[in-house]
Amino acid sequence: MDQNPQQESRLNGDIVNNPTDITISVSAENGGTDGITVQQPYLRSIPSPSYLGTTPPQSFRKRCDSTTANEDGDQNESKVLVIYTGGTIGMIRNDDNMLVPTPSNGNSTDFLLEHKMRQDPRLYDAKYAQHKYGASMNCSPLVLPMVKGFRRIVYSVYQYPELLDSSNMCMRDWRCIAEDIWQAYELYDGFVVLHGTDTLAYTASALSFMFENLGKTIIITGAQLPVFDLRSDGSDNFVTSLLMAGNYCIPEVTILFHNKLLRGNRTVKVDCESFAAFDSPNLAPLAVIGIDINVSFRQIFRPRSIEKFAVHLQLDENVSLLRIFPNITADTVRTFLQPPIRGVVLQTYGAG
Template sequence: MHGILASDASTDVDTKVLVLYTGGTIGMLVGANQSFTPEPHFLVESLRAQTRFHDPLGDSLFSHASTAEGFRAWSHNSSGRSSPTESSSPPGATAIPPATGSHVPTLLVRSSRPIAPPPDRSAPPGQTLFRQHTSKKVSSDCYEMHIPSLVTPRALDAQGNWKRIRYAILEWEPLLDSSNMDMTGTVDVIATEIELNYHLFDAFVVLHGTDTMCYSSSALSFLLEDLGKTVILTGAQIPLAQLRNDAVDNFLGALWLAGYYIIPEVSLYFNHVLYRGNRCSKTSSFALNAFESPNFPALVNVGIDVVVNWSNVLRQTNLRKFHVHKAAAHFVSATLRLFPGITGDIVRAFLMPPIRGVVLETFGAGNAPQRQDLMTALRDACDRGVVIVAISQCTKGSVSDAYETGQTLLQSGVVPGGDMTPECALAKLAYLLSKSELSVQDVRSLVGKPLRGELTAASGDRPPTLTTAERVQDMLAQVVRISTNSFPNSGSRGHLPPITITVDQSGEHKPLDVTATWGSTASETVTTEAALAPFLIHLAAARDDVDAVTFCLEAEAAAERSETGRHAIAGGMVNCVDFASGRTPLHAAALNGSILCVNALLEAGALVHMRDSMDHSPLYYAARQGHEAVVDTLVKAGAHLGGSDIKGSFVALAVTKARRKGDVASLRVWRKAGAEIPQDEIN
């Protein structure tokens, strides 16, 4: 059942989120010595008691406060709570049947190590401690357990659908202060836990101490290769147990973003801002806005509105399944900060074996003292294979060769690290050095190239920008061509039919020269393109017209290069949603068996885990329609069945029908998609 047990009676569409609780300030209590210390099981019990985080029956104030009528109905009786049978659901939501007895729905969770249940202790009268079941060993490095789930009140998602977030908290044992986190130890365990549960959950939130959170988020961004789901790290400066705290906002914000948005990269959420995880640093030990991303804009700003900067979100363009890189380079990389008067002997001693890589924090834009002993020590280390990466000690800016002192450093064999943060540079260097297939020269070459958006790439030559009239002309020509063409792929960019715009200042439609009155401003052009492009790319995907799909993606890139900025399309062109159905272009291509467009969309960063208004994935539609080649491609890209595909028994129904008809071909396609069908049924 992909994590949800059959005993879960809810028929609502739930987003499943796994919370990995490693420790940190967020769940600490005041200890005997009057200092904050981690307290096992407190966080889970505390969240369960808060109706903003936990509302399994949908009968809390938060589930009935979307309208005045709902609140009045909820507070009608003298107790302030209506009975389950009197409970009114938000408009469009499905009422949850009352729970039977004291049963708490559970989620299946996997772990790389056995997790013991909380110790037996007496609960206050009328309360039941929130316990997880004893883990069961299923393989040499995998344990399974059913953890009682928490479920949020219903809320509207970005498409206007009522949804809930159902989440389980896997608590570390023991809980760690962030200063005890190990980038090549504990972080590896976090990556492994995400890998074991990747197909069981839609997103992941990691609760972490703030002191080393940027080290962990940077390391995870590299270890989690070909990531297609949301992973968010968060924590708090003030514990949840304190009356005044930032823990509620940080955890609730991270949980909300993980449950309602697919942002397929490792990110860090703090003080209403979502940052790219390998682009930020902790800049304050006392402020609530403790983190900054000095050289890259935020991915999401959470205020009255949730503003997602989709043009900055990474798009996974490799057609490979998600996997975790586990061969971390232990104790072979380190950080050295230059200071006035540093000697060659200090540097030489620092660079002795087993050190294989060093992040060199230089002055300004990549400058260093020009003493011969220092340059010789650096050159000798580089000659014997040590990879030395130069970054700036400045919070903002990048290393460059603008100064002679910087050029001399690079001539010694030091590699420029661009505008990477120290935490990221160290994590990236350890990641690259741990890949046995890479030579020293390969590592030096990859250090300066963005692998996970961790540094700003050097700007290259930009293609010529079309005039506003030319851009709208091309867009309309594509719409006309593909709308009137019944045969996919019969047109080409080089042979578009001519088109005449009919616009008149008086309001009448008369034939006019396209350059005379159309789109006289760049902003009008961008607005027109943004209105036409989603229609065009969905139509192109359905018709398997790669030329038109490519045109739309290039138009978006051209708009981003223009003076007006970018298309105002949520999720980016490749993931734009049809609000009538909630489907993306990949849904349209999968439904219609458009294999050429499926490949083109995936290469452009289409998200395989997006679901439409019916909570169906592109893989489900491809399998339902029997498009075997599309199923093969989507599975290769990391797609899997889940959500209503499984929970709603849609896959089970399709498989049953195929068995009754003796349709071996359909059974084979469903088995490739991930349905549990014995091999002998398709032989």
């Protein structure tokens, strides 16, 4: 594995340095070591709350079983980690009706994303939480209302201390997201990343190549309107992402937007105003969500064997993108090849 001298993470609200890359092992079905095996020294471990459990889900299966799903028992629950990096989806409107981020610190928790979600019956089943967690329900994970035919979703929200404007995100932020997912990998059945739409497709593509031997569903989603607005695509995108991440094993980095699940590294933003803001023009959706959820399982990448989950954190910033256009000059091309550039991706006309 490549060495990474400046590995960073925002999980738990702090930043640490770790001089090594990361490799962990996934438990094998035919026996073997369970849990996490750290191949290189690691400087910090994340907390393991008792309500999360330690048993990883069965690998490579559809977790939804409409014949056995009911409201009782942890075996009919799926645990999902939501990482809120920023973006319109989690914003609120101020007194001037302008969208502003939900702060994650200060003297009041009234505007914390998680606190707002607990007040929304679409996103939090208070009755079930009271029954399951009792007096500690206010500091327990959130619980999605039961959806017939699906496992109940129990989810935790980690909001970055400093919310990110996606138009300013860079490789450093991709590494933080990747490491945060790694640290919680054995504790959750799936992951949802809330992200601004400007560079959402870039993040999804980068993460898809940073993760190796992925065995769980990772969905990146956002919205054109906040999740708390009465008329919003945010609530649909968020709830559907939770259901997909907790009920289907699609071991890829994907984008869910406007009732389509798209492969992360084949998706582009195509519209700034429409709810259908993203598309993968040269690849059909991995799933289409309507009255039923139709998953194209033939298209989904699945490892042929269970191998160690690995995260590649060393990224080269000295790679540029050059789009070829009529009348481009040799000087322009030559400029793109000057140091410190180490590689150039050429976007050309194609065959024809």
